[in-house]
Amino acid sequence: MKCSQCGGVDFETPAEHSALEIWTCEGCGSEMAVHCHYLPDISGFPKQDWFAGKFLVGGRANAAKSYLKLKRLLNGCERFDPSRLEKQFLSGALEWDLGLFPDFEVERLTSESTATGIQIEFDKVPE
Numbered sequence: 001m002k003c004s005q006c007g008g009v010d011f012e013t014p015a016e017h018s019a020l021e022i023w024t025c026e027g028c029g030s031e032m033a034v035h036c037h038y039l040p041d042i043s044g045f046p047k048q049d050w051f052a053g054k055f056l057v058g059g060r061a062n063a064a065k066s067y068l069k070l071k072r073l074l075n076g077c078e079r080f081d082p083s084r085l086e087k088q089f090l091s092g093a094l095e096w097d098l099g100l101f102p103d104f105e106v107e108r109l110t111s112e113s114t115a116t117g118i119q120i121e122f123d124k125v126p127e
């Protein structure tokens with residue numbers, strides 16, 4: 001960052017950070033508007049818990065039906081990867097790793113999965 005007037009590189013900057021700051025050149029005193037990209041301070045936010053989702057198929061006969069139900073149920077989840085689920089379904093595995101889910105999704109999925117007769121097991125990921 002250089003002063004557009006005198007080419008100086010020393011500036012007086014505001015004590016409080018903001019997205020748009022007025023910097024004053026120490027060489028010639030001209031003021032410039034500077035767009036700043038500070039990382040937001042997220043230390044005050046509650047930490048999110050993550051859970052690993054697992055589904056036990058419980059027999060090849062139910063696999064296709066369960067697969068379709070799961071796909072619909074998990075659609076829209078942040079980390080859900082449908083192609084990964086499909087691979088496990090096609091491979092004939094009887095235990096499907098569904099990936100990771102944040103706590104608020106687990107809450108929703110637990111109630112919805114009970115309603116659709118799908119039992120997903122969630123294990124809290126150790127921090």
Ligand SMILES: [Zn+2]
Pocket residue numbers: 003004005006007008025026027028029030
């Ligand atoms: Zn200057």
